[in-house]
Structures are given as C-alpha cells and as structure tokens.
Amino acid sequence: MDQSDVGPDLAEILLSEEQLTKKLDELAAQIDADYAGKDLLLVGVLKGAVMVMADLSRRLHHQVQMDWMAVSSYGSGTRSSGVVRILKDLDADLTGRNVIIVEDIIDSGLTLSWLVSNLRSRGPESVEIAAMLRKPDAAQADVDVKYLGYDIPNEFVVGYGLDYAENYRNLPFVATLAPHVYGG
Template sequence: MDAEDMGADLEKVLLSQEQIDTRLTEMAAEIDADYAGRDVLLVGVLRGAVMVMADLSRKLHSPVQMDWMAVSSYGSGTKSSGVVRILKDLDTDLTGRDVLIVEDIIDSGLTLSWLVGNLRSRGPASVEIATLLRKPEAAKVAVDVRYVGFDIPPEFVVGYGLDYGEQYRHLPFVGTLAPHVYGG
C-alpha cells in the first residue's frame, strides 16, 4: 500500500520509506561501532516495533540475538492511558547481557521509563534504547535515548508499525491521518 491507496484518509506523509531506510542504515552503523565485540540482545517492543526491529537488525553487521516483549499503555485511541501492563514477557535471561530496546515511537516516555526500570532490575550489563521516532514536546518523563531516528512534532502518526485501531501498521512510510478518520 502506498500513499495514493489511502485516498482521503491520509493527511500527509511525514517520513518517506526512503528517509526511514537511510536513517536506519545510519543508526545501524552507530550501533555496530558502539557494540563492537559485544553480544547484544535486541528487545523489540510489540507490536509497533516489528518493522523497525526487522529492518534495523538486517542492517547490523554485528551478531545479535532478538527477543520480544509486549507492554501496553494504549487503548484503541490516540492518547496514552498511563497504565503499563506486560502482555508478553521476554524468554531470555538478561543477566550480564547488553540489552538494546528497539522502539517504534517514544511519546510521553511513561511506558518506556517503566520498561527500562523493569529490565534493569533483571541484572543486565547495560540497557540502552533505539527508537525510530521521538516526540520531545510530548515527554512527561525524561528517558535517556541513545539512538533516535527522527524527532517529530506531537502529532498522532501511523505507518511503519504504528497503528490507529490496529490499522495502517503495514504502511511503508510514516504519516498523519485526516481528522475525519479518528474524529479529530
């Protein structure tokens, strides 16, 4: 599906597939340099990070392992509920591991702050964060993010793993929806 297929539902493309691909290549190079000679565990946050995790991991030249965790603080709407629940925990023991959390987007930072604390309590050697998108103006708590793809305005975005009502995750770009789609 591309932008033309969305018709009137798409307000604008914020980041093209090409922009995302270029930035993920740059981020992978930074990660390779920073973790040279180390055994890194990528922890993807389901479901939004699926696209980012897949594409970023394929661009890395270092050997990595992957695991997935599902946490939720979102309902079906466009705002964080602030309540964090573990929907799927990791299968991997983190003791002594270098952990790199891979996120699609950091909005308020509330969920991620909780997740970092939870993972650090499991005895890893390190816990760092890589995210495709960050909304600095929406931050409610400070979260130290080592790798940021793009800082974006505080708009609700979809595509490249991000959804609205479980739709639009498969879009190869990041865009904003027309207000009539979500009643805005």
C-alpha cells in the first residue's frame, strides 16, 4: 500500500519510509551496544507496535526473545480513561530479565506509565522503552524513553502501525490524516 492508494485521505507525510528505516538502524545500534552479551526480551504493545517490533528486531545483531501485550485504556471515545485493562498478558516470566517495551507512539503516556510500573513489579533486571514516535505536547505523564525515534506534533497520524478505525496501518510512512476522514 502506498500514498496513491489513499492520497485524498492524507494531509501530509510527516516521516518517510527512508527516515523510519534510518532511525531504526540508529536505535538498533544503540540497543546492541547497551545490551551486548545480555539477555533481552522485547515486549511489543499490540496492535500498533507490530511494524516497529518486526523491523527493529531484524536490525539487532544478537538474539532476542519477543513477547506481546495488549492493553486498553480507551472507553468508547478517543481519550484515555485512565483505567487500564490487560487484554493479552505476557507469556514470558520477567524475573531477572532485561526488558524493552516497544511502542509505535506515545501520546498522553498514561497507559505506558502504568505498563512500566506493572512490568517492573514482576521482578525484571531492567525495563526500558523504545518508541518510534512521541507527542510531547500531548504528555500527561512523565515517561522516560531511552530509545526514541522522533518527536512529532500533536496531530492525528496514521501509517507504520498507526491506524484510524483499523485502517492505514500498512502504510510504510507516517502521515497526518485529513480531517474530512475523521470529522475533525
């Protein structure tokens, strides 16, 4: 899928496929250096982190294990309710493990802050965060992101795992969604 398939639905491409690829290479190099010779578990947050998790893990130069969580803090609207539910928990035991939570985007940070706290309570050696995107202007919780791709404006974005109504995830770039699509 590319821009020509959804052109009128997009307002602007914020990050190209090439920019994302370059940043993934940088993040993988940093993670490889930080975890050389160490056990590492990547925890992807479903569904948005699928692209980042797959592409990041393939760039790492040592073996890693992967697991997935699905959490929800959204009710019927688009704003975080502050109440987090685990929809799918990890299969792996975190005791003594080095864990990196892999995220597509950090908006308010409320859910991720809760998730970090939850995982730290499970006895890991360490818990860090890798996120491709962060919206600093949307932050409501202070979340320490060790491996960050890009800070972006507080706009509605799609592509590279990010969706609107479960669509646009498979775009190879990140773009702002045209307001006529979501009634904004």
